[in-house]
Amino acid sequence: MSGDQEGGRPVITVDITCDLMDEDETGYVWTFLHEARDPGLIEPGAIVVAGDEDAPAVAEVIDIVEKPAGRIVHLRVLPGVIEDYVALITRAANSAS
Amino acid sequence: MSQLERQELRPSLRDESAPTDGIVVVRGGPTSLAKVVSHAQRTHDAFVLDGEPIWGISVFCALDDLGGASLDSLLHRFASYRVVHLPRVSQLRQAGFDLLPTFGRPHYTVTLSGPDQADALLAALGKAEPNPYHERRPGRR
Numbered sequence: 001m002s003g004d005q006e007g008g009r010p011v012i013t014v015d016i017t018c019d020l021m022d023e024d025e026t027g028y029v030w031t032f033l034h035e036a037r038d039p040g041l042i043e044p045g046a047i048v049v050a051g052d053e054d055a056p057a058v059a060e061v062i063d064i065v066e067k068p069a070g071r072i073v074h075l076r077v078l079p080g081v082i083e084d085y086v087a088l089i090t091r092a093a094n095s096a097s
Numbered sequence: 098m099s100q101l102e103r104q105e106l107r108p109s110l111r112d113e114s115a116p117t118d119g120i121v122v123v124r125g126g127p128t129s130l131a132k133v134v135s136h137a138q139r140t141h142d143a144f145v146l147d148g149e150p151i152w153g154i155s156v157f158c159a160l161d162d163l164g165g166a167s168l169d170s171l172l173h174r175f176a177s178y179r180v181v182h183l184p185r186v187s188q189l190r191q192a193g194f195d196l197l198p199t200f201g202r203p204h205y206t207v208t209l210s211g212p213d214q215a216d217a218l219l220a221a222l223g224k225a226e227p228n229p230y231h232e233r234r235p236g237r238r
Contacts, residue, residue, distance in 0.1 A: 019136045020177055021125055021155040023204050025109050032139070052132070055125055057177040068102045069143045081176050081231055 012056040012082060015041050015048035016073060020057055026074055028062050033071035042073055049082065050075050056082050106144045106151060106206075111198040116205070118187035121159040122196075123171045125178035126225035133215040140206065146197075153197070153206040154218070158186070166203040173230045180225035192221035 015038070018031030029050065036042045042061055050059040059075040066072075078085075137152040144151055157175075159168035172181065189196065189207060193214075196205040209218060 019125075019139065019155060020175065021157065021204075022136070022139065023155065023200055025200055027201050030143075032142070051177060054127055055178045067143070068104055072143070077177070 012049060012053055013037070014051055014053065014056050016050050016075070017052055018050050018073075018075065020051045020055055020077060024072075024074075026062075028074035028076055029059070030072050030074055032069075033064060033073050036073070047078075048075075050077070058082055058085050103143060103145045105148070106146045106197075106199060109200050111200075111202060113198055113202070115198075116158045116160065116186045116196060118185060118190065120186045121168055122182075122184050122186060122189060122205075122207075123157045123159060123168070123175065124154070124182040124184075124222055125175050126180040126182050126222075128182060128219060128222055128225065130215055130219055133219050134212045137209055137212060137215060146208075151206075152209040152211055152214075154209075155199075156196070156205050156207055158196070158203045158205055160203045171203075172228055176228065176230040178228050179231040181228045182222040182225050184221060184223045188223065189218075189221050192217055194218060194221060 016031060016036040018029055018035060020029055022030055024030045033039055033042060041048060044061055044063050046061045048059055048061060049056050051057045058078045060078060062074040062076050064071055064073050133154060136154045140153045141150060157171050159171055160166040164170060186196065195208050197208055199206045207218065209215065
């Protein structure tokens with residue numbers, strides 16, 4: 001996340017672009033691996049920022065599967081909104097200092 | 098990319114009645130022409146329907162008053178969207194769009210004939226409204 005502000009909201013850089021409403025037969029959100037900013041970040045179990053700059057979300061990479069159209073990443077969107085996770089980390093870091 | 102290289106969507110269609118005109122459709126926003134095209138392109142690149150190209154974007158329909166397919170539950174589920182578009186099914190139909198019951202209930206794919214219909218779909222989605230679950234978060238100070 002950068003320190004820049006847009007309309008009072010922090011500007012978020014997503015790890016993998018997707019439509020958070022795109023679900024497939026697995027019940028998970030799907031997108032193409034080539035939508036990742038750095039595909040090396042995308043591996044099962046990784047916690048990433050998914051979506052787009054207007055609607056980012058924290059998500060867990062479930063798997064990467066070969067499909068006819070290419071490599072598909074399945075994502076489990078974690079509860080809450082990204083600001084909750086920012087607040088959590090800030091609170092934890094301040095408590096530790 | 099040939100159509101043979103895409104997944105057939107037909108087996109993933111639910112066998113159920115079409116949603117009635119008064120049902121509220123939930124689409125995360127803010128949506129722009131570029132986003133509609135981009136999302137429809139992704140669907141196009143991944144799927145075909147009966148072997149033919151398909152363009153579409155995902156939506157969820159508030160089919161029930163209570164439970165996971167209720168409007169309240171969907172707004173909560175999609176709290177990452179600070180705004181949402183909430184057209185009625187009738188608004189999409191009147192603009193010429195079909196809703197395919199794809200994958201798990203209450204997910205639907207709104208189909209377009211092609212990217213040139215994106216502006217009409219954007220208009221049919223209507224103005225975005227604040228999602229009350231985006232700001233109303235417990236434990237955040």
